[in-house]
Amino acid sequence: MPHPVDVHVGKRIRHRRWLVGMTQQQLAQSVGIKFQQIQKYETGANRVSASRLWDIAESLDVDVSFFFEGLASEEEAQQEHTGSVPADILGDKEALELVRSYYAIPENQRRRLFDLARVLSDVA
Structure with a gap:
C-alpha cells in the first residue's frame, strides 16, 4: 500500500506536468528515466528519491517544496469535504x-x- 506522502507527491508531479503541458514521456526524457517510472511516481506506487525529485522540479520549473504544498491540509480537506467539488480537484x-x-x-x-x-x- 503506497504511503500517503508518496501519493501526494505523485499527484503534485502529475498536476504540474499537466499545467506545463508536458507528457510523461517528455518528463522522463528530461530526467533520464523511462516514462513507466513517471507513471509509478504519479500514482505513488514508487517513491521518488530526493535527487530524482530535484531533477523533476528543475524539469517542471518549480521549487522542490511545491510537491509538498497542501500535504497537511489534504487530510483535513477530505474529512471536511461536504460540497460538490472533489477534495482532490487537482487530481x-x-x-x-x-x-x-x-x-x-x-x-x-x-x-x-x-x-x-x-x-x-x-x-x-
Whole structure:
C-alpha cells in the first residue's frame, strides 16, 4: 500500500506536468528515466528519491517544496469535504484541462468568462 506522502507527491508531479503541458514521456526524457517510472511516481506506487525529485522540479520549473504544498491540509480537506467539488480537484484530469484552457484565453475575455461562471453557479 503506497504511503500517503508518496501519493501526494505523485499527484503534485502529475498536476504540474499537466499545467506545463508536458507528457510523461517528455518528463522522463528530461530526467533520464523511462516514462513507466513517471507513471509509478504519479500514482505513488514508487517513491521518488530526493535527487530524482530535484531533477523533476528543475524539469517542471518549480521549487522542490511545491510537491509538498497542501500535504497537511489534504487530510483535513477530505474529512471536511461536504460540497460538490472533489477534495482532490487537482487530481482531476478534466479540471486541469479546464484550468489550462482558461489561462490560454486573453485576459479581458477570461474575466468575462469568470463573471459568467459565477452568475451561473449562483443560479444553480
